[in-house]
Structure formats: structure tokens, C-alpha cells
Amino acid sequence: MKPAYEKPVIKKLHNGLMNKFGYSPAYARKVRTDIDGVPVADLVEKFGSPLFVYSERILRQKYRQMHTAFSTRYPNVVFGWSYKTNYLNAICALMHQQGSIAEVVSGMEYEKARALGVPGENIIFNGPHKAQAALETAVREGAMINVDHLDEIYALERVAQKLGRQLHVGLRLNLDAGVYPQWSRFGFNLESGQALEAAKRMKYGGKLVLSGLHCHLGTFIMDAGAYARQVEKMVAFGCELEKAFGYSIEYLDIGGGFPSKSRLKGVYLPPEVALPAIDEYAEAIAQALTKALRPGDFPKLILESGRALVDEAGFLITTITATKRLPDGTRAYVADAGVNLLFTANWFKFNIEMDREVGGVNEQSVIYGPLCMNIDVVDESVLLPPLSCGMRLTVSPVGAYNHTQSLQFIEYRPASVLIGERGEVDLIREAEDLADITRRERMPKRFAQEEVG
Amino acid sequence: MHKLSRLAINEEGFVFNPTTGDSFQVSETGLVILGKLRDGHSDEAIAQALAEKYEVSLEDAQRDVADFRASLKNLNLI
Amino acid sequence: MKAHLKAFFCSYADVFFLPAVSLGVIIFTLTLVYPAMALAGIIAVAAAYGFARLVRMEKQFLESGYYTYNPLLVGLSLGYLFQFSALTAFFIACAGVMTFLVTVFLSNVFLTYLRLPILSLPFVVVSSVAYLASARYSDLAVRLHADTAILTTDFGMPFWLSGFFKAFGAVLFMPSVVVGVVLSVVVLRHSRVQFLLALLGYYTGAAIRALMVGSAALAFADLNNFNFIFIAMAVGGVFLIPSRTSYLLALIAVAVSTMLMDAATGFWYYYGIPVFTLPFNVVTLGMLYVLALMRHPMVVTSMGRTPEETLEIHLANRLRYPGQERTLFLPFAGKWTVWQGFDGQWTHKGSWRYAYDFVITDEQGKMHGGEGVRLDDYYCFNKPALSPVRGRVAQIVDDLPDSPIGGADAANNWGNVVIIEDPRGFFVELSHFAEKTVRVKKGEWVERGTVLGLCGNSGYSPQPHIHVQIQSAEAIGAASLPFSFVSYAEGGEFHSNNLPQEQHKVEPLYRDKRLDNITNFVLDDELHYHVLRDGKEAGDLKLKVKMASDGSFYFESPRGQLYFGKHEGTFYFYRVTGEDKWLRLLFLALPRMPLAYREKLTWHDYVPAGLVISGLRGAVVGFLSSLCPRLATVKVTQTFVSESRIATLVAVGVLHQRRCASVELDRQKGFAAVTVDDVTLRRVSHEP
Structure with a gap:
């Protein structure tokens, strides 16, 4: 029986530099052999690598936590699942099963929700680009439309004219809640009076009835107080509208933007310490609402959270396909998943876990993706022991935006699976093949290759 | 070999270069390779020896030896 | 003028506790058998009314049955006693005015101190007074009863049968089998419960007296037995909810009254006056007072036009509104x-x-x-x-x-x-x-x-x-x-006002502004519907929002009224009156609606059986439900299919029938479409 083999490593010693958090970085290990009880190796064997893996258990737990946090503090709460965060049908179906309605920001997402069986009434249609045809369909099907700009008001009035009835719509606002950057490109500005003018224009037109207010502050907002300020301003504006135009504000859609426990680059503290718990957000929002609203008035509170619900439920398994040592001595690895699948790697430093215990001392390593593009870096600097080809790494949390923003570029897009609460694994999206790449292409005759012989 | 022979190496894998004052930590297998290098063995022979001694394939051993040699060069030890 | 005639004819029907003009007309026609008596009745009522107008109380006069049927009975009693002449006419007119005065006085006293109706006490008082006085008036000739044969014949019936019909007719001072039979048919047609009680009352009372007096023939022939009929009708079906309990109480009241009747007859005999309806009034009012004092649950709070209707309202309300006032x-x-x-x-x-x-x-x-x-x-x-x-x-x-x-x-x-x-x-x-x-x-x-x-x-x-x-x-x-809780969901089911059970999950449902706005019907709002049956035009429904004198709101159509309101988180249709069948469908499709939406929220309600069972079946069910209330239960189950659509299922238990309905809410206000079975009410849309 030969003794176990460890790769030979030599490392220069620096005096006295211990990790602030008490453990020696030389031997700290992050190992994950399974996701929700299903071994990583089994998943890759069956579905290939790379592989998006989602955990139903975590999704349901996150939803329950958020739902309880809000519904026990305010009696009229509805969750709208933000499709752009992850619009895999299975994930959306899961969210709808839990009681969520749908929030879409394009004609494509609208059609996707409808194809899933979501009735028009249960769809919130946001976004700066709503084509006339999509708008008309949404109106006919009873969707909740939040108006982004003046031209949309004109477009809706045309639809109202065509259908011969008044339409109920919401108004998107942008306002200053102390968040930087302020997303001022969406909706009508509140402080400058632009939003009031828009409401006035609607009233004057006589075809649209304002019945709700929408405002989405930003993404990954780490200050619960920002939401409190937002709510205060929205309620005050709603009261102003009710008094001035006789509207009845039936819903307040405060958007999403709650963070997940993902590590934002440039933030010093780890997410467990830096980010408020969801209960803090709920408390701030509920308190601001009850203070600002008229007594006995409980308009529907709509939350369009995406990241906070799905990010931590998503994992990407990738395989090391090459090891290198760069001229400056840094250990480099080439993995089969890069920024083509992990677009958000540009802003987040993911948690990278190995699939097995590996002996040896950690070194600062860089992980590259498979693309022949210099920007394809998954992580510029991560402490890893010497890894070999064929080892799997599990990258997390990647549930939000990575799948929807993944590129059909250079590599085939991989499969996605969902691990159920009893450990059952379901394929929810097949890996792509050549047909997916070329299906929509048409060849002009003059370029067709002539048959040889 | 010249530089190598000047290094102080102990059994725990601690390496000291008196010329520069730098100290290094080396793993068990690295220790073996260092020893054999000092003894003047060739890379192929070292790889062979590793493959025989440990649970490792010959190709892996060859690659690792080459890699280790590069590290040593980088650290100015060889 | 129409109101006057209506009140006049109704007074004839009021005597039998069945206020319906058609009934009154028939009974009035009956009285014309003795034209002089009929005229006497008219004079008395007219005199009372004239006096009421003089003191500007004509409105109260027309509104309450007591003001009309007491002078009517006085008139009939005097017309029965005396020959018609100018003098008697004057006498009758005075009696009519006096009846009005006594009615006002007594009803005020009774209402304030005893919280009781006066029934026909004024009639007893005035008629007794008139009869006493007339003993000294020689110029008022007593009528000689030279009736035609048909009015006196027994048709060969046994005494216990003819006795009943004669007693029935004796109410109107026409103790004749023919009259009694006609009255019986009329009452039976109008209310089976009432007729049953009349039978029960008469036979119980007469039988007891027969035992006491010792002679069945004598007991059954006594015309004053009509008191038993009325006691039974009043206690069993008018002032108490018709049920096994009320029937029992009615019989007990009749039994007790036999003693009173004989005592009164004996006592009054010395003064030459009949007891009239004194036993009836005393026993009925006495029993009513005691039961009301004890807050007996069977005492009627909202009276219908017949005992069946009272029962129907009670059953529906008891089931519809569980829960407390707190x-x-x-x-x-x-x-x-x-x-x-x-x-x-x-x-x-x-x-x-x-x-x-x-x-x-x-x-x-x-x-x-x-x-x-x-x-x-x-x-x-x-x-x-x-x-x-x-x-x-x-x-x-x-x-x-x-x-x-x-x-x-x-x-x-x-x-x-x-x-x-x-x-x-x-x-x-x-x-x-x-x-x-x-x-x-x-x-x-x-x-x-x-x-x-x-x-x-x-x-x-x-x-x-x-x-x-x-x-x-x-x-x-x-x-x-x-106390009880309002507006909550328990396991997917909405409760307007109830108490949740232990271990159950509950959630309060606060008023949703959207649903609140949709049901904000304002006075003078008009709603116009096309009615389609199987897709073909079947009529029109035009509704206007009106307010009743008690502050409640209703939808008025040319032929009916549908009362609605919102209370603590629920929109209700309270009841439907009149003859508009489309309004009744609207009530059936949506007896109530929670003012909060949750996906697939269900709720239950109950509607009066009369809404879905009509005709002979309705009559039978109405009658039987007094003995077995469960028969008349019509449960309505509703669900929110989407935010603007409600599906309804009506289960008529006793007929093993299920009917389906649906309601589509208009985004702006009201109901865009209501469908019950194959009938659809579709809102005619208006311009934006």
C-alpha cells in the first residue's frame, strides 16, 4: 500500500503574518462534496459540466422567511417574482406555487409568464420598453401596467381609445431615498414635480385612471432606511394624488433590491456582518407605512424581490480543465465555466468550494474561464491548495442573474437542474447543442458550399 | 546545483537560504525531490522514483517535478 | 287614492294576520253577503280615517294595520247587531272615531311600557262599550237575522266540522258554514302553517271545553271558539317563529285560554256583552310579554307576510349571521x-x-x-x-x-x-x-x-x-x-363574523381598496343590464340606487328591490323584495362578497329557500320546514376564481339540486356580468 501522494509545493515564508480572523490561511479549506445531500460527482456524471444547480429547499425557505417577515408586520402583502432575475420555467413555477405573482419587464418576459399559465391579472408589467402590441395584449389581459414615460401614456391612451374604456394603470416614480446611484432614468421624477405633471396629464386625457404607484430604488441596497424614506415619499405622493385628482391608490409597489449573502467586491466586511437581515428591511418598511398611511388604510404592498430569494439557492459546478503557473509564479486554473456563465463575477466575489479534501498548503490562485478572451476571469485571487485537472469546484451564490445573463458565446450553454426537497434531481433545462446555435441562421444561396466530386 | 548545495534543509521541510536570508516551507514530496536534486538525479529518474514510492501516475509525477523545478527557479533556489 | 284602497282592503286580510290586498278583496267580497254589515264596516273605517285626517294623522293611519282593522271589526260588530238606519250609521261613525282614539291611546301605552302590539284590544273595548250603551238606546233596533238558507245550512256535516267553519266565519260576524269554507280555502291557499294552526287551535280548545263542559255538541257549537283559532295563529305562527316549539306554546296558550274564556263569558253575560276577542288578546299578549321579557330566541324580530316567510327569513338570517354584536x-x-x-x-x-x-x-x-x-x-x-x-x-x-x-x-x-x-x-x-x-x-x-x-x-x-x-x-x-371576530380567513375560507377553532391558522383580511371602490354604489347611480337566456335576448334590467327611510340602501327596479350594504369587511345583499326575477338571480349569485382578495378564497352563505323553490314545492317545503328547519337550508358556496371573477355553487339540499352561477366584477364599479344557469345579466358599458 503506497502512501498518499501530495503535490510538491515550496512556499516562501513571510514573518508573523497571521489571518485577522484567527485561522491560518495556509490550511483553511472550503470543501463541498454535495449540494442538498446529492453528491457533486453524481450530478456532474449525470448532467455534465458545467452545471447550474438550484436548491428547492433553500428557495422555499427564503420565500417563507421573507413572506413571514413582511406579512406579520403589514396585513396586505403580495410578492411579485422578478422574472429577469431568473426566468427558468421551473423556478418561476415554484415561485408561483408559493403564492407569488409575476413581475416582467419586457414583451418576451410577459409572453413567457403567460405561456406558463399565469393569468394576465397576475402579471406586473414594468420596464422602459413596452412595444405597442405587447402593451395592448397586456391591457386586454388585465395586467398591472406601471407607466415609465410620457410616450407610454400616449400609447396607452391609444389602446384605451381602441377598446372604448378607461384603463387602470400605475405610475413609476424615481425619487431620492439616499441611495447612490439614484436610478433616475426610469419613471417620472418625484421631487421635480415631473410625476405630478404626469398624473395631471393622465387626468386631463380622461382615458387612464391612476390606481397604483411603483418605485424601484436600485439593486443590492444595504441600507434598510432607504426603503423607509422611499415608502414615506410614495405614501405622501399618493395622498396628494388622491386629494388633487380623486384617484384611489390601490397598491404601492416598492420594487426589490434586497441583497443576498453574496460578497460585493469592494465591501470590506463579509456579507454576514455587512448586510441587514430581511427582518430589518421589513421592520423599516412596515413602520414607515403605518406611520405615513391614513388610519385604517391598507393599500396592497407589492414586493418585487428577486436576488434575495433565488441567489443563495443557485450553484454552478465547474471542472478544472488545465493548470498553469503564470510567469510571476501565480498558480492559474482554467475552468469550463467563465464570465459567459457568471456575468455577475464582474461585481461579486463568489464562494468557491472544492469537491474533496486536498492536501497541501494554500496558494493565491487565479481561476480563468474557458473563453479565449482576456477578460474571462472568474476570480482573480483565491486561496486554494494545489488542484488537479478533473476536480470540481462549486461556485455560489449564483442563482440571481447569472443564468438569465449567460452568453451564448464560444461555449454551449450548460444544463440546469433542480434538487427537490426529498433529494430528487430534476433536469429543468437541457444543455444546448449545435442546433441551438444554428437553428435561426439562414444561408444566402451564393455562399452555399459546393459539393465536392 | 551550486545554489542548492548551500541550502539548509531539515527533515520537517524547513528550508533556509543563508545567502539571501529567505526561509521556505516545503511539502513532504517536495522534500524528497529537493533531496534527489541535490544528489544530482535527473528529472526523469526523480519522477520514476516518485511514481514508485507514492500513489501517483508517472505522467503526473513528471509534470509535478517539472513544475516544482520551475517554482525553485522562480524562488531563485536553483 | 291607490294607497287608501290598498290600506282598506288590507285591513280585511290583517284580521287573519295575512296582509295581502288580494286576500282582502276576497274577504271584503264575502262580507257583501250581508250588505248592511259590510256598509257598517266601511262607515266605521271611513269615520276613523276622516278623524285621522282631521288631526293630521292620516299617514300613521294608512301605515299600520291596527288603525284600520280595529274600526273595521267594530263596524262589523255593530252592523251585526243593529238594523241599518241613519241613526245606526251615526252611532257606528262615532264608534269608529272612538276606536281610533282608543287605538292611539292604547298603542302608545302598550308600546312605551309593555313593548307589545295592541292587536284587537281597541275593538274589544269599543265594541263592549257600544254594546253596553246600546242597551239603553231603544231607537237602535236590533237586527233580525233572516238569513237565506244557504247561509245557515250545515250541508249535513258533523257538528265538529261545521263548528270549525262557523267559528271561522264568526270572526267576521258571519257564522256560516259557506263563509267559513271560503275563508278556510283562502287562508289555506295563502299559508299552510296558518291554516294548520287554525285547525289545531280550534280542535284543542273545543275538545278541552267539551271535556270541561261535559257536552261536545255544546262546546263545538260555541261561536266564541274563534278565539282559539286566533290564539293558535298568533302564538304559533305570527309572533313566534313557526316551529315545533311555537306550535306547542300555541296549544298551551289555547288550553289556558279556555278557562279565561268561560270566566269572561260568564262575567260579561251579566252586562249583556259578548267576550269578542278578549280571551285572544289577553292570552296572546300575556304570553308574548313573558316570552319577550325572557328574550326567548323564538320571538320574531322581522315579520314576513306569512308565517312561512317569517320562518324563511329567520332561518336564513340565523345561518347567515352567526357571531356577535361585539x-x-x-x-x-x-x-x-x-x-x-x-x-x-x-x-x-x-x-x-x-x-x-x-x-x-x-x-x-x-x-x-x-x-x-x-x-x-x-x-x-x-x-x-x-x-x-x-x-x-x-x-x-x-x-x-x-x-x-x-x-x-x-x-x-x-x-x-x-x-x-x-x-x-x-x-x-x-x-x-x-x-x-x-x-x-x-x-x-x-x-x-x-x-x-x-x-x-x-x-x-x-x-x-x-x-x-x-x-x-x-x-x-x-x-x-x-365576542366574535370579523373579516378573517381560516384555512382558505373567509368568515364575515364568527369564531375560529383552536389549532386552526387564521389571517385577518383588511379591506382591499379595489374591492371597496368597486362596491361603492352611490345614491342615484344607474346600472343597466341586458338579460340573455341561452345567448338570446330575454329582457332588460335597469337599476337605480335608492335609500330607504331607515337609511339602508337598495337597488330599485320597476318591479322589485334588492337591499345591500357593507359591514365590517363584507359586502352583503341583505334581502330581495318585490317580484323582479332578475333581481332575485342577482341575490342568488352573490349573497355576499368579502372586501378582500386572496387567491382561491372561498366563503359560504345561505339564502331564503323561497328564492330557489317556488310553487307547490315551495309551499310544501315552507310548511315542512317549520317542523324540520334543515329542509329549507339553501347553502351557497363561492370562490374567487381570479381577482375579478367569482364562481358560485348553490346547493338546494332538500331537492338534491345544484345550480351554478358566476359573477364578473367590473374594474371600475359594480358587476360587469352575472350568470345563473343559462341566464346572463350583462352590463351595458359606458363611454370612458
Whole structure:
């Protein structure tokens, strides 16, 4: 029986530099052999690598936590699942099963929700680009439309004219809640009076009835107080509208933007310490609402959270396909998943876990993706022991935006699976093949290759 | 070999270069390779020896030896 | 003029407690058999009315049956006694006026001090007076009864049968079998319950008297037996809800009255006056007074046009409106679980039995995560507790510490409390708040849903929970009173006003602005519907929103009224009157609607059986339901299919019939379409 083999490593010693958090970085290990009880190796064997893996258990737990946090503090709460965060049908179906309605920001997402069986009434249609045809369909099907700009008001009035009835719509606002950057490109500005003018224009037109207010502050907002300020301003504006135009504000859609426990680059503290718990957000929002609203008035509170619900439920398994040592001595690895699948790697430093215990001392390593593009870096600097080809790494949390923003570029897009609460694994999206790449292409005759012989 | 022979190496894998004052930590297998290098063995022979001694394939051993040699060069030890 | 005629004819029907003009016309026609008597009746009523106009009381006169049928009976009694002449006419007119005066006087006294109707007491008083006086008036010739043969013949019936018909006719001073038969048919056609009671009353009373007096023939022939008929009708079907209990009470009343009748007959004999309806009035009013004093549940609060209708209204209302007058909202937001209810097994006993405890549980039914040893392991700890009423904060205690799990502060049983005074006349107490988390101050006004503080574990509390109760006094620890919760969902089912069961998950449903706006019907709003049957035009329905004199709102169509209203989180259709069948369909399709939406929310309601069962079947069911109320139960189950569509299922148990309906809500206001079976009411749309 030969003794176990460890790769030979030599490392220069620096005096006295211990990790602030008490453990020696030389031997700290992050190992994950399974996701929700299903071994990583089994998943890759069956579905290939790379592989998006989602955990139903975590999704349901996150939803329950958020739902309880809000519904026990305010009696009229509805969750709208933000499709752009992850619009895999299975994930959306899961969210709808839990009681969520749908929030879409394009004609494509609208059609996707409808194809899933979501009735028009249960769809919130946001976004700066709503084509006339999509708008008309949404109106006919009873969707909740939040108006982004003046031209949309004109477009809706045309639809109202065509259908011969008044339409109920919401108004998107942008306002200053102390968040930087302020997303001022969406909706009508509140402080400058632009939003009031828009409401006035609607009233004057006589075809649209304002019945709700929408405002989405930003993404990954780490200050619960920002939401409190937002709510205060929205309620005050709603009261102003009710008094001035006789509207009845039936819903307040405060958007999403709650963070997940993902590590934002440039933030010093780890997410467990830096980010408020969801209960803090709920408390701030509920308190601001009850203070600002008229007594006995409980308009529907709509939350369009995406990241906070799905990010931590998503994992990407990738395989090391090459090891290198760069001229400056840094250990480099080439993995089969890069920024083509992990677009958000540009802003987040993911948690990278190995699939097995590996002996040896950690070194600062860089992980590259498979693309022949210099920007394809998954992580510029991560402490890893010497890894070999064929080892799997599990990258997390990647549930939000990575799948929807993944590129059909250079590599085939991989499969996605969902691990159920009893450990059952379901394929929810097949890996792509050549047909997916070329299906929509048409060849002009003059370029067709002539048959040889 | 010249530089190598000047290094102080102990059994725990601690390496000291008196010329520069730098100290290094080396793993068990690295220790073996260092020893054999000092003894003047060739890379192929070292790889062979590793493959025989440990649970490792010959190709892996060859690659690792080459890699280790590069590290040593980088650290100015060889 | 129409109103006058209506009141006049109705008075004839009022005698039998069946106010219907058609009935009155038939009975009036009957009286024409003795034209002089009929004329006497008319004179008396006219005189009373003329006097009423003179003192500007004609409105009250026309509105209440007592003002018309008392002088009518007086007129008939005098017309029966005397020959018609100018002098008698004058005498009758005076008697009519006197009846009016006595009616006003007595009804005021009775209403104020006894809270009783006067029935036909004025008639008894005035007729007795008139008869007494007439003994000294020689110029008023007593009528000679030279009746035609048909009016006197018995048709060979046995005495116990002819006796009944004669007694029936004797009410109108026409003791003739023919008249009695006609009256019986008329009454039977109108109300089976009434007729049954008439039979029961007569035969019970007559039989008892037969036993007492010793001669069946004599007992059964006594014309005063009509008192038994009326006692039975009044007690069994008019003033009490027709049921086995009321029938029993009716028979008991009849039995008691036999004694009174014979006593009165004997006594009055010396003065030469008949007892008229004195036994009836005394016994009926006496029994009614006692039962009302005891707040007997069978005493009628809203009277229908027939006993069947009264029963139908009662049955529907009893099922439709469970719950109390003292109502609370659930004192929290989101889904909580009922830990202990009224008469709970741990602490809700004795003076404090009327209380509810709430906690939050997870999917496994556990009230805590982790080990359950720390306070914040418990899900409901530090969650907001909301005010269940609008009112003024009367008292707060805020500084007691939270007891550890398992330990309990027995010295300060209730821990940190908030007591709110509800302007409806009671106090609401919530207890066990977490230390220093009460957010309201003494004297502050709170609305339903205002955050009072955070759920904690202070006081005698083994684990965090919200405790709520109603009490009549402000002091902490005062005895509790029964109450019920409004507008909540229990396991997917909406309850307008009820009490949830222990271990069930409940969630308060606050008024949704959208549904509230949709049901904001304003006076003079007009709604126009096309009616389609199987897709083909079948009519039109034009509705206008009107307000009744008591402040309630209704939809008025040319042929009917549909009363509606909103109360504590529910939109109701209360009842439908008149003959408009499309309005009845609207009532059937949506007897009530919660003013809050949750996906697939269901709710139940009950409608009067008469809405779905008509004709002969309706008559039979109406009659039988007095003996077996369950027969008349028509349960309506409804669900929100989407935010703007409701599906309805009507289950007519007794006929094993199910009918389907659906309602589509208009985005702006009201109902866009209502479908019941193959009939659809579709709203005619208006321009934006």
C-alpha cells in the first residue's frame, strides 16, 4: 500500500503574518462534496459540466422567511417574482406555487409568464420598453401596467381609445431615498414635480385612471432606511394624488433590491456582518407605512424581490480543465465555466468550494474561464491548495442573474437542474447543442458550399 | 546545483537560504525531490522514483517535478 | 287614492294576520253577503280615517294595520247587531272615531311600557262599550237575522266540522258554514302553517271545553271558539317563529285560554256583552310579554307576510349571521394559529372564559425553532400586535419583564397590557406584551390595525402569545364578555363574523381598496343590464340606487328591490323584495362578497329557500320546514376564481339540486356580468 501522494509545493515564508480572523490561511479549506445531500460527482456524471444547480429547499425557505417577515408586520402583502432575475420555467413555477405573482419587464418576459399559465391579472408589467402590441395584449389581459414615460401614456391612451374604456394603470416614480446611484432614468421624477405633471396629464386625457404607484430604488441596497424614506415619499405622493385628482391608490409597489449573502467586491466586511437581515428591511418598511398611511388604510404592498430569494439557492459546478503557473509564479486554473456563465463575477466575489479534501498548503490562485478572451476571469485571487485537472469546484451564490445573463458565446450553454426537497434531481433545462446555435441562421444561396466530386 | 548545495534543509521541510536570508516551507514530496536534486538525479529518474514510492501516475509525477523545478527557479533556489 | 284602497282592503286580510290586498278583496267580497254589515264596516273605517285626517294623522293611519282593522271589526260588530238606519250609521261613525282614539291611546301605552302590539284590544273595548250603551238606546233596533238558507245550512256535516267553519266565519260576524269554507280555502291557499294552526287551535280548545263542559255538541257549537283559532295563529305562527316549539306554546296558550274564556263569558253575560276577542288578546299578549321579557330566541324580530316567510327569513338570517354584536379584528398581521379559544382547556375558564390566545406556528406545527428554550426561538416573539378595534387607549402597563420560557409571573398575571375603550360600550384587553414595547399612550385614539406593541411573554405566560378579550369594565382582570371576530380567513375560507377553532391558522383580511371602490354604489347611480337566456335576448334590467327611510340602501327596479350594504369587511345583499326575477338571480349569485382578495378564497352563505323553490314545492317545503328547519337550508358556496371573477355553487339540499352561477366584477364599479344557469345579466358599458 503506497502512501498518499501530495503535490510538491515550496512556499516562501513571510514573518508573523497571521489571518485577522484567527485561522491560518495556509490550511483553511472550503470543501463541498454535495449540494442538498446529492453528491457533486453524481450530478456532474449525470448532467455534465458545467452545471447550474438550484436548491428547492433553500428557495422555499427564503420565500417563507421573507413572506413571514413582511406579512406579520403589514396585513396586505403580495410578492411579485422578478422574472429577469431568473426566468427558468421551473423556478418561476415554484415561485408561483408559493403564492407569488409575476413581475416582467419586457414583451418576451410577459409572453413567457403567460405561456406558463399565469393569468394576465397576475402579471406586473414594468420596464422602459413596452412595444405597442405587447402593451395592448397586456391591457386586454388585465395586467398591472406601471407607466415609465410620457410616450407610454400616449400609447396607452391609444389602446384605451381602441377598446372604448378607461384603463387602470400605475405610475413609476424615481425619487431620492439616499441611495447612490439614484436610478433616475426610469419613471417620472418625484421631487421635480415631473410625476405630478404626469398624473395631471393622465387626468386631463380622461382615458387612464391612476390606481397604483411603483418605485424601484436600485439593486443590492444595504441600507434598510432607504426603503423607509422611499415608502414615506410614495405614501405622501399618493395622498396628494388622491386629494388633487380623486384617484384611489390601490397598491404601492416598492420594487426589490434586497441583497443576498453574496460578497460585493469592494465591501470590506463579509456579507454576514455587512448586510441587514430581511427582518430589518421589513421592520423599516412596515413602520414607515403605518406611520405615513391614513388610519385604517391598507393599500396592497407589492414586493418585487428577486436576488434575495433565488441567489443563495443557485450553484454552478465547474471542472478544472488545465493548470498553469503564470510567469510571476501565480498558480492559474482554467475552468469550463467563465464570465459567459457568471456575468455577475464582474461585481461579486463568489464562494468557491472544492469537491474533496486536498492536501497541501494554500496558494493565491487565479481561476480563468474557458473563453479565449482576456477578460474571462472568474476570480482573480483565491486561496486554494494545489488542484488537479478533473476536480470540481462549486461556485455560489449564483442563482440571481447569472443564468438569465449567460452568453451564448464560444461555449454551449450548460444544463440546469433542480434538487427537490426529498433529494430528487430534476433536469429543468437541457444543455444546448449545435442546433441551438444554428437553428435561426439562414444561408444566402451564393455562399452555399459546393459539393465536392 | 551550486545554489542548492548551500541550502539548509531539515527533515520537517524547513528550508533556509543563508545567502539571501529567505526561509521556505516545503511539502513532504517536495522534500524528497529537493533531496534527489541535490544528489544530482535527473528529472526523469526523480519522477520514476516518485511514481514508485507514492500513489501517483508517472505522467503526473513528471509534470509535478517539472513544475516544482520551475517554482525553485522562480524562488531563485536553483 | 291607490294607497287608501290598498290600506282598506288590507285591513280585511290583517284580521287573519295575512296582509295581502288580494286576500282582502276576497274577504271584503264575502262580507257583501250581508250588505248592511259590510256598509257598517266601511262607515266605521271611513269615520276613523276622516278623524285621522282631521288631526293630521292620516299617514300613521294608512301605515299600520291596527288603525284600520280595529274600526273595521267594530263596524262589523255593530252592523251585526243593529238594523241599518241613519241613526245606526251615526252611532257606528262615532264608534269608529272612538276606536281610533282608543287605538292611539292604547298603542302608545302598550308600546312605551309593555313593548307589545295592541292587536284587537281597541275593538274589544269599543265594541263592549257600544254594546253596553246600546242597551239603553231603544231607537237602535236590533237586527233580525233572516238569513237565506244557504247561509245557515250545515250541508249535513258533523257538528265538529261545521263548528270549525262557523267559528271561522264568526270572526267576521258571519257564522256560516259557506263563509267559513271560503275563508278556510283562502287562508289555506295563502299559508299552510296558518291554516294548520287554525285547525289545531280550534280542535284543542273545543275538545278541552267539551271535556270541561261535559257536552261536545255544546262546546263545538260555541261561536266564541274563534278565539282559539286566533290564539293558535298568533302564538304559533305570527309572533313566534313557526316551529315545533311555537306550535306547542300555541296549544298551551289555547288550553289556558279556555278557562279565561268561560270566566269572561260568564262575567260579561251579566252586562249583556259578548267576550269578542278578549280571551285572544289577553292570552296572546300575556304570553308574548313573558316570552319577550325572557328574550326567548323564538320571538320574531322581522315579520314576513306569512308565517312561512317569517320562518324563511329567520332561518336564513340565523345561518347567515352567526357571531356577535361585539366584534373584533384579529389583533395581528399575517397567518397565526389559534392556541386557545373560548372555554380553553388551560386558562380560559370561569369569569375569563371568553378569550383567545394566538401564536405563530411553522409547517410542522411547532411554535418555535431550535430548542424552544430561548424567548426568540419562538416565532411570534417580538412580532407586532395590532389593535382589534377603533377606540381610545384607556390603560397601559409596559414595564414588566418577559418571563423566561416555562417560568411565569404569577404576581402580575396579565403582564404588560393595553386596554382600549370601544365607543360601542365595552373594553378590549390585550396582554403579555414584550417589555417596553407598547407604542401607544393612554388617551391616544387608535384604529383597527394600529400597532400597539410587540408580542411578548410578560405575566403568567408559559410562552409568547397574544391574549385578547372583551370586558365590560376597565380594570385589569375584569370578567370577560363573549365576542366574535370579523373579516378573517381560516384555512382558505373567509368568515364575515364568527369564531375560529383552536389549532386552526387564521389571517385577518383588511379591506382591499379595489374591492371597496368597486362596491361603492352611490345614491342615484344607474346600472343597466341586458338579460340573455341561452345567448338570446330575454329582457332588460335597469337599476337605480335608492335609500330607504331607515337609511339602508337598495337597488330599485320597476318591479322589485334588492337591499345591500357593507359591514365590517363584507359586502352583503341583505334581502330581495318585490317580484323582479332578475333581481332575485342577482341575490342568488352573490349573497355576499368579502372586501378582500386572496387567491382561491372561498366563503359560504345561505339564502331564503323561497328564492330557489317556488310553487307547490315551495309551499310544501315552507310548511315542512317549520317542523324540520334543515329542509329549507339553501347553502351557497363561492370562490374567487381570479381577482375579478367569482364562481358560485348553490346547493338546494332538500331537492338534491345544484345550480351554478358566476359573477364578473367590473374594474371600475359594480358587476360587469352575472350568470345563473343559462341566464346572463350583462352590463351595458359606458363611454370612458
